[in-house]
Amino acid sequence: MDLKKVIRNINDFPQKGILFYDITTILNSPNALSFAIDKMAEKISNIDFDLIACPESRGFIFGMPLAYKLKKGFVPARKPGKLPYKIVSKSYSLEYGTNSIEIHADAIKPGQKVIIVDDLLATGGTCKALAELIEEVGGEVMAIEFLIELKNLNGRKNLFKYQNILSVIDY
Numbered sequence: 001m002d003l004k005k006v007i008r009n010i011n012d013f014p015q016k017g018i019l020f021y022d023i024t025t026i027l028n029s030p031n032a033l034s035f036a037i038d039k040m041a042e043k044i045s046n047i048d049f050d051l052i053a054c055p056e057s058r059g060f061i062f063g064m065p066l067a068y069k070l071k072k073g074f075v076p077a078r079k080p081g082k083l084p085y086k087i088v089s090k091s092y093s094l095e096y097g098t099n100s101i102e103i104h105a106d107a108i109k110p111g112q113k114v115i116i117v118d119d120l121l122a123t124g125g126t127c128k129a130l131a132e133l134i135e136e137v138g139g140e141v142m143a144i145e146f147l148i149e150l151k152n153l154n155g156r157k158n159l160f161k162y163q164n165i166l167s168v169i170d171y
Helices: 030-044 058-070 125-136
Strands: 008-011 019-022 051-055 073-077 087-094 097-104 113-121 140-149 165-170
Touching (some): 030 165, 058 073, 087 125, 097 125, 113 125, 125 140
Parallel strands (some): 113 140, 140 165
Antiparallel strands (some): 008 019, 087 097
16 A cells, blocks of 8 residues: 555645645545554564653554554653653753653663654654653663654754664655
8 A cells, every 4th residue: 555645735734835744544544544553563573672652642643553563562752741640851942942742750661672653754853852761761762663754854863873763654
């Protein structure tokens, strides 16, 4: 299946000059969604790891079924103020301002091997912050996987430290 043919392209969203790749068309199709999850699972199935960590919200869409399919634990990385227990946090820069990402302080034990999953690699800032947070609590980032990678934004440069940067669809 060619997932590029399933994805809806929307011009000028969220602002003029941006071409938005709308994955809701994949999510609405049982065949496309199953195919996307299976392709993502194939890419990481030979990697030794314990947990899948995902930034909210669209990372959750792909990370949770991957964790279930591969029988791994799942770590939700949330925006500030969304987690009910003790947290660890990492701030990162955006084009205009800053943001933070948080996980529960006990979500990743020292020595655990983690794969980060997200829907889209653009600049890589969010996943870089999550990777650094995982390392700060003693985890080891084994790979970072995306459904879609926007090559022209050079997000891999922001993630240069990590060897396994994987994507299913490249634009």
